[in-house]
Structure formats: C-alpha cells, structure tokens
Amino acid sequence: MKGQQDERIAFEVVRSQRSTADIIIERDGSVLVRAPEWADDEQVEDLVKSKHYWIYQSLAEWRDLNATRVLREYKNGEGFLYLGRAHRLLLVADQAEPLQLKNGRFTLRRDLVERGEIAAAKTAFRDFYVTRGIERLQARVKYYAPKVGVSPASIDVRELGNRWASCSPSGDVAFHWKCMMAPQTIIDYVVVHELCHFHHLDHTDAFWNEVDKVMPQYRERKEWLRTNGAGLDI
Ligand SMILES: [Zn+2]
Structure with missing residues (x-):
C-alpha cells in the first residue's frame, strides 16, 4: 500500500488479484483505490480523476454521517x-x-x-x-x-x-x-x-x-x- 496525491484528493492504492478497479471511502474517511496488479500509476490516477465528483460527494456524506460519532466520557448514565x-x-x-x-x-x-x-x-x-x-x-x-x-x-x-x-x-x-x-x-x-x-x-x-x-x-x-x-x- 502506498500513498498518492491527486491534486486535492489524497488516496491510497492496494493492488491485488482482481479484474477491475474500484474506489472506496474507508470508515476513517480515507480514500482507497483497489486496483488489479496490472494497473499502473497512471491508470489509477486516471480513474481517480474520472471519479472526482463521486469522491467529493462521498467524502461530504462521510462527514455528515460522522458528525454523529459519539465522544465517550464513561460517566454514570451514559x-x-x-x-x-x-x-x-x-x-x-x-x-x-x-x-x-x-x-x-x-x-x-x-x-x-x-x-x-x-x-x-x-x-x-x-x-x-x-x-x-x-x-x-x-x-x-x-x-x-x-x-x-x-x-x-x-x-x-x-x-x-x-x-x-x-x-x-x-x-x-x-x-x-x-x-x-x-x-x-x-x-x-x-x-x-x-x-x-x-x-x-x-x-x-x-x-x-x-x-x-x-x-x-x-x-x-x-x-x-x-x-x-x-x-x-x-
Ligand atoms: Zn464484502
């Protein structure tokens, strides 16, 4: 796994034995590209570019969902x-x-x-x-x-x-x-x-x-x- 930067989107790439590439937003809000072994860096960057809109939208949605994340104090009644x-x-x-x-x-x-x-x-x-x-x-x-x-x-x-x-x-x-x-x-x-x-x-x-x-x-x-x-x- 290595980190890469596409203009404003930071993402990581994991290559494995798979036939197609996809992009997922991890639970911690990081962007992960899962790519086939044969995909080179340029192909991965092209994919991220073509999905810019979807990634921004998903990240905004992730921030909304995580606004409800609970902060624990471990006090009586929690x-x-x-x-x-x-x-x-x-x-x-x-x-x-x-x-x-x-x-x-x-x-x-x-x-x-x-x-x-x-x-x-x-x-x-x-x-x-x-x-x-x-x-x-x-x-x-x-x-x-x-x-x-x-x-x-x-x-x-x-x-x-x-x-x-x-x-x-x-x-x-x-x-x-x-x-x-x-x-x-x-x-x-x-x-x-x-x-x-x-x-x-x-x-x-x-x-x-x-x-x-x-x-x-x-x-x-x-x-x-x-x-x-x-x-x-x-
Ligand atoms: Zn699954």
Whole structure:
C-alpha cells in the first residue's frame, strides 16, 4: 500500500488479484483505490480523476454521517450499545468482573476511569464485546454456513480496523467486536456477507446474488450499517 496525491484528493492504492478497479471511502474517511496488479500509476490516477465528483460527494456524506460519532466520557448514565439496544452505565466500587451487563445496565468498576483515564474502561468494553461476540458469532456462522454452502475453518472476534469482517483463503473468518453493538439482524447480515465471500471475493453482481439467496432483505440491512456504522463505537 502506498500513498498518492491527486491534486486535492489524497488516496491510497492496494493492488491485488482482481479484474477491475474500484474506489472506496474507508470508515476513517480515507480514500482507497483497489486496483488489479496490472494497473499502473497512471491508470489509477486516471480513474481517480474520472471519479472526482463521486469522491467529493462521498467524502461530504462521510462527514455528515460522522458528525454523529459519539465522544465517550464513561460517566454514570451514559448509554452503551449491546445488540442494538442502549444500556446505561453505572460506575460501581467493586465487582468480580471489570464490566458486567446485568438488569439492563452496564456496571463498570469505578477505579478503571479514575483521574479521567478511559483506556482501561475501553479495554473492559472491548473485552466484553469480544467474549460475548465469539459465542454469538460462532452460533450464527454455524446457522448460516450450511445455507451459504460453505464450511469455515475458524471464527474469531477482534479489532479489524475499518472492516466489519474478513476472511482468509484458508477459511478463517474474523468479525470486528463492534458488530456486537449492532442489532441481531445486522450481525446476521455481516455474517452472510462474509460467508458469501467464500464464493466470490469481489462485490460483483454474482456476489450480491449469493447474499440475496440467503437473505433477500439484505439491502435495508446494508443501508442500516452504512448509515449507523460510525455510531457503533465506544
Ligand atoms: Zn464484502
């Protein structure tokens, strides 16, 4: 991956074994060009130039969506999402686990947010989503894999940067822990989407056909994730 500049648009290029090039706006607002191995720098620049209008429009849209991004303070009463529902935070003096979800409330050990330090609180939330996520995503993959006609080798939940999920040629599937903040229907969409990548690596019509076969209502879920994805954060 290397950075390039096209007049006013900064973008990165990733070349891989693909037949066509496309441009995507990453979740952090950066512009990524995914190009075939054979495309040279000039061809990539031509593509970016020809898509100037679309890129500017998409970046403006990205800024709108991210204006809703939440800034966390980890104070009593703040809402945190789990499976699409907000649960209020309650700081407690002592408890067995750093973070627990009980009676509809997240209880967090107070010493984790002392002196305004929130790194430990973030870690506690991340760990919570990972632990719950592995259990739930393994069950959902087990449910959907036969419907998609694939059999993944392993399932993991972890930090994936800008991606909701990823899969490797050896059949390992990983999901971002942030998926656990989304409603179950959206988690299922991410699962089906990723499993269908075992059949098609790109987002071609053939790929979406595969998704459609298993989840005919995928379009609204995909749109939900596009609109609300930036709000799924801690
Ligand atoms: Zn995909």
